Amino acid sequence: MKVLKFGGTSVANAKNISQVKNIVASNGDTKIVVVVSALGGITDLLLTTANLASDQNKEYRTYLKEIEERHMQTIKELIPVQSQSKVLSKVKSELNILETLLEGAFLIGEITPKLSDKIVSFGELLSSYIISEYFASEKLDVGYQDSRELIKTNDNHGKAAVNFEMTNANCLAYFKDTPHTITVCAGFIASSVNGNSTTLGRGGSDFTAAIMAGALNAEVLEIWTDVSGMYTANPKIVKQAMAIPHISYEEAMELSHFGAKVLYPPTIQPVLSKGISIVIKNTFEPEAAGTLITKNQNEKGKTVRGISHVESIALLSLEGPGMVGIPGISKRFFEVLSNAGISVVLITQASSEHSICVGIASSDAKKAVAIVNEAFEYEISLGKIKPVILEEDLAIIALVGDNMKSHQGLSGKMFSTLGKNNVNIRVIAQGASERNISAVISKGDVKKALNALHEEFFEENIKQLNLFVMGVGNVGAKFLNQIQQQKKYLKEYLKLNIRVIGISNSRTMAFDENGISLKNWESVLAEGEKADSNKFFETINSLNYRNSIFVDNTASPAVSDSYTTYLRNSISVVTCNKIACSSDYNKYLELKQMARKYNSPFLFETNVGAGLPIIDTLKNLIASGDKVKKIQAVLSGSLNFVFNNFNDQTTFHDVVLQAQKEGYTEPDPKIDLSGIDVMRKILILARESGYQLDIEDIENQSFLPEESLATTNNDDFFASLVKHEASFQKIFKEASKKDCKLKYVAQFENGKASVGLQHIPKGHDFYNLEGSDNIVLFFTERYPNQPMIIKGAGAGAEVTASGIFADIIRIGNF
Incomplete structure (x- = not known):
């Protein structure tokens, strides 16, 4: 004999009950007991109705009507018209009794536990009767048995204790003589030895099925629900959760006690001592294997189940x-x-x-x-x-x-x-x-x-990183495309699953809790809501994902000011925005301390050298005990591009304009040409070397005329370059006379830093620096004479995006 229990979702409506019938019929001639719950949601409706009635709130009648309509509609959809009269009459009669009980509660203004048990029992009584009549109309060999005649309890209403001696005897006697292949019984309900209706507690339908399985020494107890077994975690919260194929009674009890709602904890007790297997199955995917619960046969190596x-x-x-x-x-x-x-x-x-x-x-x-x-x-x-x-x-x-x-x-x-x-x-x-x-x-x-x-x-050590990207312009767009391109590689070889949950530009922002499709992120963003940096943070914080990373691809001071808020809430920050790390020293120090305190990495490799591993290399030198003595560097890809292309055959204006169009400069090229960008970079390197320095401490030997520095917009700035072309040509000729090249050099030594245009002679490491490349020379205690040199492309959206990407991977490997 087998016992099959179907929960509220499995019998929520006529369509689902029809699926239940197919599952029951598939057992052929095997004798089975079918235990059913109330129609989905009816128990809650009955409790609400009872509470309203006891509060003398006439609104209870509205709920009572809804209960009646649910059952009548189910009958009309399931039972053939010629067979409906008897079923409708019986159900209507039971509903009249329910109405009388509720009227009594309304009149006296209270509800006792005994009355409550009587009222809520109608859910299972009605569903089991309707389902048995439906099975009969489908020509199944079915009988109906009131569970109250089989399961006996004490009078502890609400959660009655079962008298197993009487119950087991009742079950054996009844099922020994029943001629039917299928017997339908109501779950959840029982009766006391005095004949009063009692209930077995919420989830008691599972318990009913287990009691009967234990009493009858059933071959198996099948619990049919709306999920394909017990899962490694709640699949509604953990999308990667998977069904557990085989689990022990004890493990199942622990999981059910701690919230695994597919199984009511007391269910296991009546079948455990007799070694009766339990199978958790999905009514809506009956072919799925589900979860088998037996004595511990856990294979070696399986620890956390x-x-x-x-x-x-x-x-x-x-x-x-x-x-x-x-x-x-x-x-x-x-x-x-x-x-x-x-x-x-x-x-x-x-x-x-x-x-x-x-x-x-x-x-x-x-x-x-x-x-x-x-x-x-x-x-x-x-x-x-x-x-x-x-x-x-x-x-x-x-x-x-x-x-x-x-x-x-x-x-x-x-x-x-x-x-x-x-x-x-x-x-x-x-x-x-x-x-x-x-x-x-x-x-x-x-x-x-x-x-x-x-x-x-x-999850086989696959680590999920959840990104929230602000700034999807030139660099940001390249970054998103790189993630899309490398997603499969990262998962297969680095065990990293990167999802972009939120994106924003200056106009709109968009979120998708399951990850934004990077194939059409532009259209998703275009249809997003109005951009709001505060709301952007609030959304990230409320989602509260593990391994959350805020990626700042902007040059905005306001955005950089928000880093402390992100770090304080354990949200990592990756940025190519140099403002935060080159701001007041105490602010820089606070960000570093917050990253350590809240275990939220703060990475900014692209602040210096775009995609070059300059800061990471410097960190490793310091961490290994080396000490920086001097730094010499060409740190501006845009300035290197400008002076590599500027000569007496060109104009300074045209070369700067070309650099801007090709994306080597900031949108405001004066930031690059004034030297402020290089000052920030050498400041960051000095700080990362362990020195306390502020931007005001750096000497800036600017080559730009005062008029150019004083401009407030790009049009005026470019106009000033045309006006002062002669002075730029003079700078070029002075270098040419010495057979030198012009390079904008940053230097740090003995605690002091400076930036400025220098004449670089042949043979110098900087002389053959081409295009927009950067170069850094680290003179340290370990590299006193021959410096450690890092050289390569130091500007451009593609390499900057790759530097941001590298920081993301670093966080993934933490």
């Missing part, structure tokens, strides 16, 4: 010096909670006995605080124990697996993963069996925590 969570948790802490060494404090504490019917989900106690901390449902929090404070009123008045400390808006996350105890370091791996993602752990609990490691965290961090842990334990 699932990650689960319970939301809406509150922590109660009782502490004080008067608890130390005093017997009975814990007993009194838990006894008070037990007597009030408050269930404790998690317990931890300091070895000093100075404090006890328990996790309970948030709905019980205020009640628990009041009764515990009352119970320890005397000790509190003497100052021996503090009033109860309450913390709310929390959740429990748990790693579950039978074989976890035989693998070292799992706790460390769990807590390290959470720490890297700035998920603060309030309480930790681990049982002696080591089958479960639990941690209490903020409710707002659940999504991030579950995804981070799932990535760590189940």
